[in-house]
Amino acid sequence: MQTFQTFASRLVCVRAIRRFTVRTVLPEALKPLDTLALNLRWSWHTPTRDLFASLDPELWKKVHGDPVALLGSLSRKRLEQLAEDRALVAEVRRLDEDLRRYLSEPRWYQNDFDDADKPDAVAYFSAEYGITAVLPQYSGGLGILAGDHLKSASDLGVPIVGVGLLYGAGYFKQSLTRDGWQHETYPLLDPDNLPLTLLREADGTAAKVSLALPGGRTLHAQVWLAQVGRVPLLLLDSNIAENDDSARRVTDRLYGGSADHRLRQELLLGIGGVRAVRLYTRLTGAPTPQVYHCNEGHAGFLSVERIRELVAGQGLSFDAALEAVKAGTVFTTHTPVPAGISRYGTDLIAEYFGGGAEMDGIPLEKVLALGAEDFEGGNPAVYNMAIMGLRAAKRANGVAQLHGKVSRGMFHQLWPGFDVSEVPITSITNGVHGPTWVDPAFAEMVDGRLTPEQVELGEGFLLTPEEGGLSDGELWRMRGRLRSNLVSEARRRVRKSWVDRGASPAELSWTDDVLDPDVLTIGFARRVPTYKRLTLMLSDPERFTRLLTDPERPIQIIVAGKSHPDDEQGVGLIQKLVQFADDAGVRERIVFLPNYDIAMAQTLMPGCDVWLNNPLRPLEASGTSGMKCALNGALNLSILDGWWDEWYDGRNGWAIPTADGVEDPAERDRLEAAALYELLEDTVAPRFYDRDAEGVPRHWMEMVRHTLATLGPKVQATRMVRDYVERLYTPVARSARALDGATHDGARELADWKNRVRGAWHGVRVDHVEADGVADVVNVGDRIEVTAYVSLGELGPQDVQVQVVGGRVDDEDHLTEFRVFPLTLSQTLEGGRYAFVGAHELELAGPFGYTVRVVPNHDDIAAVTELGLAVGAHH
Numbered sequence: 001m002q003t004f005q006t007f008a009s010r011l012v013c014v015r016a017i018r019r020f021t022v023r024t025v026l027p028e029a030l031k032p033l034d035t036l037a038l039n040l041r042w043s044w045h046t047p048t049r050d051l052f053a054s055l056d057p058e059l060w061k062k063v064h065g066d067p068v069a070l071l072g073s074l075s076r077k078r079l080e081q082l083a084e085d086r087a088l089v090a091e092v093r094r095l096d097e098d099l100r101r102y103l104s105e106p107r108w109y110q111n112d113f114d115d116a117d118k119p120d121a122v123a124y125f126s127a128e129y130g131i132t133a134v135l136p137q138y139s140g141g142l143g144i145l146a147g148d149h150l151k152s153a154s155d156l157g158v159p160i161v162g163v164g165l166l167y168g169a170g171y172f173k174q175s176l177t178r179d180g181w182q183h184e185t186y187p188l189l190d191p192d193n194l195p196l197t198l199l200r201e202a203d204g205t206a207a208k209v210s211l212a213l214p215g216g217r218t219l220h221a222q223v224w225l226a227q228v229g230r231v232p233l234l235l236l237d238s239n240i241a242e243n244d245d246s247a248r249r250v251t252d253r254l255y256g257g258s259a260d261h262r263l264r265q266e267l268l269l270g271i272g273g274v275r276a277v278r279l280y281t282r283l284t285g286a287p288t289p290q291v292y293h294c295n296e297g298h299a300g301f302l303s304v305e306r307i308r309e310l311v312a313g314q315g316l317s318f319d320a321a322l323e324a325v326k327a328g329t330v331f332t333t334h335t336p337v338p339a340g341i342s343r344y345g346t347d348l349i350a351e352y353f354g355g356g357a358e359m360d361g362i363p364l365e366k367v368l369a370l371g372a373e374d375f376e377g378g379n380p381a382v383y384n385m386a387i388m389g390l391r392a393a394k395r396a397n398g399v400a401q402l403h404g405k406v407s408r409g410m411f412h413q414l415w416p417g418f419d420v421s422e423v424p425i426t427s428i429t430n431g432v433h434g435p436t437w438v439d440p441a442f443a444e445m446v447d448g449r450l451t452p453e454q455v456e457l458g459e460g461f462l463l464t465p466e467e468g469g470l471s472d473g474e475l476w477r478m479r480g481r482l483r484s485n486l487v488s489e490a491r492r493r494v495r496k497s498w499v500d501r502g503a504s505p506a507e508l509s510w511t512d513d514v515l516d517p518d519v520l521t522i523g524f525a526r527r528v529p530t531y532k533r534l535t536l537m538l539s540d541p542e543r544f545t546r547l548l549t550d551p552e553r554p555i556q557i558i559v560a561g562k563s564h565p566d567d568e569q570g571v572g573l574i575q576k577l578v579q580f581a582d583d584a585g586v587r588e589r590i591v592f593l594p595n596y597d598i599a600m601a602q603t604l605m606p607g608c609d610v611w612l613n614n615p616l617r618p619l620e621a622s623g624t625s626g627m628k629c630a631l632n633g634a635l636n637l638s639i640l641d642g643w644w645d646e647w648y649d650g651r652n653g654w655a656i657p658t659a660d661g662v663e664d665p666a667e668r669d670r671l672e673a674a675a676l677y678e679l680l681e682d683t684v685a686p687r688f689y690d691r692d693a694e695g696v697p698r699h700w701m702e703m704v705r706h707t708l709a710t711l712g713p714k715v716q717a718t719r720m721v722r723d724y725v726e727r728l729y730t731p732v733a734r735s736a737r738a739l740d741g742a743t744h745d746g747a748r749e750l751a752d753w754k755n756r757v758r759g760a761w762h763g764v765r766v767d768h769v770e771a772d773g774v775a776d777v778v779n780v781g782d783r784i785e786v787t788a789y790v791s792l793g794e795l796g797p798q799d800v801q802v803q804v805v806g807g808r809v810d811d812e813d814h815l816t817e818f819r820v821f822p823l824t825l826s827q828t829l830e831g832g833r834y835a836f837v838g839a840h841e842l843e844l845a846g847p848f849g850y851t852v853r854v855v856p857n858h859d860d861i862a863a864v865t866e867l868g869l870a871v872g873a874h875h
């Protein structure tokens, strides 16, 4: 093991000299190009990119499709020439108008989403954003998802403001050493040459936020604005002169450094982020958000800052402020893998929120309580940002149905009185931004033939040519074109990688022939945490080699992925894969492409025939790369995990059987790899190579069409964002408004009520339950009537709900499938005792059981689970 330790510890050098970038001054006729370059809509708007490319096609390639860099590199003379080109000037004007229309016209949120409670604005917080390769502020799926969320919100007209950090060196650039180890470099980005503008005060000075650090020090940050279509994205940057060296380095890179370093980043993101939103609102008059969406736990401190605002500004108690804040917060958990969750030592948190560093009105114990693992199996020395996120949010979700279920199990301890199925974490399945991920050539073909409605509903892909649809032959030729693009691109990258690895061009003629544009092409690219099992395909190297080199039906595989530099195992897996791919016997059929990023993904996913995913079930929360493939007619071959578990239907790809329950990990890998080889050998390859007289694989194309028609509509991030708006943002906006009246009486009252209920809960009991209509055998449709006698101690009947929980039981009398129905107060007895009654119709046949429980109830809680309290009957 070598190299990565050294590189991981090398510091990014802070810019000591203030540099000035001379921005190109565009001739009047070309002025709109500035706006077109700065608004990141170009990243998903092909006509705008084509316009930039047309200014200088060679240069466009050289700057890797970066409009700001392109404009910066055009000479004055060239610009003057271009300004004389009337057709060009007309196109500039047309696209400028098109952008203006896009930015101002009413869209779905204004036209079609008719709900009086919808929020005026939503603030969306994320530690990373993947919007375009030009702005490398992401490490993987979480960031890409955040980028796609903002883009789709823009397309739908949802009023979101994004908040994040601007990392001076982004994540890292990956290359390979001669013997196949990952090598990381951290090239510094110059924000002046990125599609960003600095947020400024009216007097032109940079607008700044600051926060206190322990020891009387202060962390300052300026705020960059990335305009993502209609959505502003605020990126905080600590690399400014006001800061000392260590404070300048806070935003040096994504997910780097010590726990202390990452905590400072998260403090800046959460606390500084809220301050940046206030700044933005003040400077632009944008509406104040009612809803705060915490995308994974990194931004959790946003709640502490909002509590502080209410304590300081409105004189609320911490608890009342927490209720007001919680009422407007949505939390999304993104991983069931513990290493994916931000956790800190409580002593570190105490350094930042205790002693001399305490924030006014924010006692350390209250901050600690939010993220404490104070439940069975928890670690009392750990501060858990996911737990904090859940405690500070009114509503929470996982990112696919299976992940919702896994998360409910994982966080069950926070709601100990309830069944795991009742844990209030729902799920909204991830999606991807169509215009970003559908290859432009594919989109052009489809748009030329099908109406937007036919594409949106998917059914257009099932039409025959006679009905105006695409023929198998046309679709197949397009698939071939995308595969061929990928092969050329892969050859270029392989060659470049070998040059970087120190090979001389004379040794590299073989790279011109790696891969074959006619061979079944499989893609596998993702981050490389262990659970994603990058090297599962190498389980049986001989068998795998036979698959690659089969003379009749060969397959070829393109692999890519970065490992976090501190993850020794991940770095080792890459090396193992690269060494295998280096072998002269297979190197033309398997390649590893370094530096997986958005630009690579945009060629790789459309160009593959099959997208392989073999995580250790159920550790993949959702996954989105396979969705991008599906949008381009590539088929998924995946373990039934994440989104695939939900949407695999037997005809849209293949499910690799899992060896769930096999305890020995090596044995499980072996079994699942064998199943993978078998599928490739017996099903996937034969189907791909089974051609008719015209050379078209009919059965394959049937699956392609079915994928486009049925998955196409579901995997869209617009579907996802609509789900968020309808199921989470709007209910949360409603609860936030209910508590944030001028005096916040609602929040004060709710906090008092919760404290009263918690304090008095020990006095709540189910004394006795009577049931009528229960014989040994009853029929579906019969009713049982239940009377429950309960003692409520100091609480009143209006503080609780008494419920029957009834349904099917197993042999051990555990409820397996149940319904909850509330009883109504029928009698007030003496001594704080009450009788509640209700009748329930039996809907399910089979062994039936029921129990009675008491739960707290109040108009302003999201559900009776909110306090995690329940008292059951003992009978």
Ligand SMILES: *Cc1c(COP(=O)(O)O)cnc(C)c1O
Binding pocket: 139, 140, 141, 142, 144, 525, 526, 527, 596, 597, 598, 601, 622, 623, 624, 625, 626, 628
């Ligand atoms: C889509 C994408 C990801 C996320 O893919 P998963 O399926 O979640 O692994 C990561 N990196 C890049 C560059 C992507 O485009």
